[in-house]
Amino acid sequence: MPQLAAARLAARVGRMTASRRAVAAAVARQRGHFTAEALAAALPNVGRATVYRTLKILTEAGVLCRVLMDDGSLHYRLSGPGHHHHLVCVGCGAIQDFADSVVERVVSQLARAGSFTVEGHWLEVYGRCAGCSTAPSAAR
Ligand SMILES: [Zn+2]
Ligand SMILES: [Zn+2]
Ligand SMILES: [Zn+2]
Structure with a gap:
């Protein structure tokens, strides 16, 4: 933990x-x-x-x-x-945290452009981790 x-x-x-x-x-x-x-x-x-x-x-x-x-x-x-988002592997369910200032900047820019007061946002990215994206033929 x-x-x-x-x-x-x-x-x-x-x-x-x-x-x-x-x-x-x-x-x-x-x-x-x-x-x-x-x-x-x-x-x-x-x-x-x-x-x-x-x-x-x-x-x-x-x-x-x-x-x-x-x-x-x-x-x-x-x-x-701190504030962060998740990379979620759809193969094994492993989750990694990530934080990216560009994401945060885009959210605040969108909010400003839409005269919208942001109270929070949520972003998960789904994909495959290094272990799960390995082709079966190249298995460990
Ligand atoms: Zn995985
Ligand atoms: Zn988290
Ligand atoms: Zn964020």
Whole structure:
């Protein structure tokens, strides 16, 4: 788990109820990305509403980020630092973070041109990671 996410998680957990702490502990154990449904299924003693509410709190605190997979499902992932976007591999589901100032500049230019006040934006890029784009004949 990224150090920053761990620190943010620890800061949040101190003020949580026992059931929210159980959700946070399960989040900390996750490797890679996960759905709210899978997390709820792994915590049979915690109500679904608590699972969803805790995921929302952790997302707003910058501990988690949401990733829209190419099948339309929403996954959660421990967040890297700062505002960023995701490269999502449609082959193996691996997710990489990326941040690009050009993307941010384009968004603010579009907003200015359209007299539109931006409150947020979301960008996922779907493709194949290095491992998945390798031709089968050239397999490892
Ligand atoms: Zn992210
Ligand atoms: Zn891949
Ligand atoms: Zn952005």
